[in-house]
Amino acid sequence: MEKDPSTLQPSGADGGASGSGEEKVPGLLRLFCGDAAMAEVLPLGEGALELGRGAAVLGEVQDPRMSRRHARVHFDGRRFWVTDLGSQNGTFVEGKQVPAGTPHEAQRVIRMGDSLFVPSADVGPLARQGVVVRDGFVRGHAMQRLLAEVARLAQVGSTLHIHGESGAGKEGVARAFHQSGPRSAGPFVAVNCAAIPQSLAERLLFGARRGAYSGADTDAQGYLQAADGGTLFLDEVVELDLSVQAKLLRVLETREVLSLGAAKPKAVDLHVCSASNKDLRARVAGGQLREDLYFRLGRPEVMLPPLRQRPEELPLLLQQEVRQVAPALGLHVSLVEECLLRPWPGNVRELRVEVRSAAQAALLVGEARVKAIHLSPSAGTAFGPAMSTPVAMETDKVRREAPSRAPPLESEERARIEEALRQQGGNVAAAARALGMHRTQLRRLLARHGITTAHDAERD
């Protein structure tokens, strides 16, 4: 009997729609209101939506800093336009206030009162799947769709390659591949190939028998044997030397590992997940990756989108991180807006580190909420002029203007830093400890505001 196509499950194992075939629903994502992170979908009904305090579409979570008739948002089929309706606290697009009464194009972030909205040409997938937080892992709809695909692939194959930028969460995806596959009860062994010295790579991966080299007093297991019955995750696999790649290929083909100094190979049964932030095909063309290994490891491939393409996850990530620093510390709308506007080339890893620093800076001045001014000006920005995407260019523009927006160091903060330094005899590390922050964060504050310590003065 032929299957009714309308009852076929989409690619997502969780039953979520893949997005294809569904009519696009333009709308807004409400990502922040008052002091709370959220991920709420507001479809643009007839192509337009009027927002304001008390608007039914905003439900019970209302923002007292929004005017009753605050702004109108409409979609012309290609672009979003925002018109401020004479609100008291103003409407801001990409961090800048727009004049009342004139439509203004909005591409990334709209602020009204203490609320943030992100326009999206299709809010359908988010409306269907929402944002899920499981074990501290924040999953927006793109991530959920990816994980569903990974779960499906784990059932049918033994390899997976994850392509994504550094810090975007590739290891989390690799763990999901492991947990969804038939070897989930076995070990998950993660190896960062860029971090292991290539002179040791062979020994570390394949193991060595006693006496294989001077100093080898006992048999040493390699990562491949350690992952037997489970999954080996090879992050930055293209960093392995070509000779090691050749040996790895043999293991994948024969399912046997020959340790250094061993006479006989040993059978291994494992899944192999690899990851890279580089295009593997270009690496094959450039001679850094063996073509035969690419065909073994490089497929199937999934793409993990960078954090800047998953804005629905960002406020929840911020909230989670700030609460880790101090459970009572809150988020200020300015911080969330600023973070949504920056490109975060180091993705979630960079965001977590920088937001922790910002939270510590806020604590230092006794603030109840972390604001944009507590964030380092360089946090989440591209290193040098290399990034040329429209998002990056727009953010560069925002950043160039940022110093003039940053208020001067509050005298209270300066007084606290100077007092801590005085009490610790000018010792920055000790002062940082006393202030409850990392010394690099304190050094950054000192440098930014030109405070010299007694130790600096002695060196001069």
Ligand SMILES: Nc1ncnc2c1ncn2[C@@H]1O[C@H](COP(=O)(O)OP(=O)(O)OP(=O)(O)O)[C@@H](O)[C@H]1O
């Ligand atoms: N969606 C997420 N929710 C919560 N934390 C996340 C998420 N994605 C990544 N992280 C955290 O961000 C950090 C970086 O993630 P991960 O190590 O998986 O990145 P990666 O893509 O493997 O980076 P690299 O290639 O540089 O190793 C980790 O601390 C991870 O727990």
